[in-house]
């Protein structure tokens with residue numbers, strides 16, 4: 001008795017961020033994204049969230065390319081035949097090259113539906129084994145070092161398990177030095193979002209003196225070769241984010257020595273099944289992983305919590321509390337963080353109820369598709 005998806009609703013949502021989030025590649029004031037609702041013949045709904053942004057700054061996908069890929073290619077494949085297990089979608093969607101975030105949005109909704117039909121929380125359906133997860137917080141580039149120090153102070157007091165700060169040329173060594181002076185023991189890491197090249201090797205080596213947990217994605221978003229050269233000359237572990245799009249990428253990066261840690265984002269790698277494969281390959285090779293963030297609303301956040309229960313997610317991820325981003329999230333209850341941990345919900349599926357009223361408030365347009 002496979003899952004027969006009868007209808008899918010795509011909604012385009014816009015949510016104001018509480019404060020702008022600035023990276024080396026650009027600044028976000030608001031979040032614009034696609035919410036996927038997939039309904040089966042019994043009227044159950046599964047939810048997925050595309051993490052593509054409106055502009056192709058982080059990767060090449062956008063909200064509009066995702067809508068196009070989903071509407072014109074992925075939904076016809078989804079409606080083609082019943083689904084015995086969500087892991088089948090990886091194969092079914094493989095005729096479509098790339099477009100991982102579009103695929104993951106659909107696959108995520110089907111995982112939720114699958115878990116609900118089995119009366120299982122999503123984390124159990126994925127094979128996870130934790131009832132709490134540890135989380136950190138990612139802090140954007142600020143106007144001044146003083147502003148940054150004040151913000152870090154607040155999150156350290158709130159109990160977040162590690163602090164990640166965004167860096168770029170001109171906002172790096174001096175900033176990290178001040179942060180370390182003020183917080184000598186806080187678990188600290190930096191994320192460059194590909195703002196450097198091998199020509200900057202001296203600047204990157206200068207970060208070695210600050211006992212950083214890792215440097216995330218210093219070099220180009222598609223590179224694993226230069227990262228291997230860099231890792232050989234750095235003591236600080238490199239963590240890859242943008243460069244890893246699949247389990248195959250992870251295998252090659254590990255073989256080359258391009259990183260010692262991998263950030264797994266469900267959207268970036270094409271879904272939960274691929275995320276699990278990356279987790280497994282990393283585990284076999286003693287490479288710890290953690291769950292990255294894409295400023296997700298509640299549905300994406302819930303998926304991140306579920307995948308983080310797999311046992312090789314040993315480092316705190318970027319899944320901060322709903323209230324860190326939003327005045328009001330789209331799930332009930334919202335995601336809350338206590339002493340730097342999130343209690344994993346035990347209700348079937350993603351474990352949170354989608355607040356349809358709130359979804360309507362944020363929806364600018366929607367379209368329904370029938371099998």
Ligand SMILES: O=C(O)CCC(=O)c1ccccc1C(=O)O
Nearest residue numbers: 058138193292293294295296318
């Ligand atoms: O709080 C979060 O969701 C993580 C924020 C973050 O670091 C990020 C946000 C947008 C795009 C890329 C990244 C990243 O991890 O590189």
Ligand SMILES: [Mg+2]
Nearest residue numbers: 191216217241
């Ligand atoms: Mg990153």
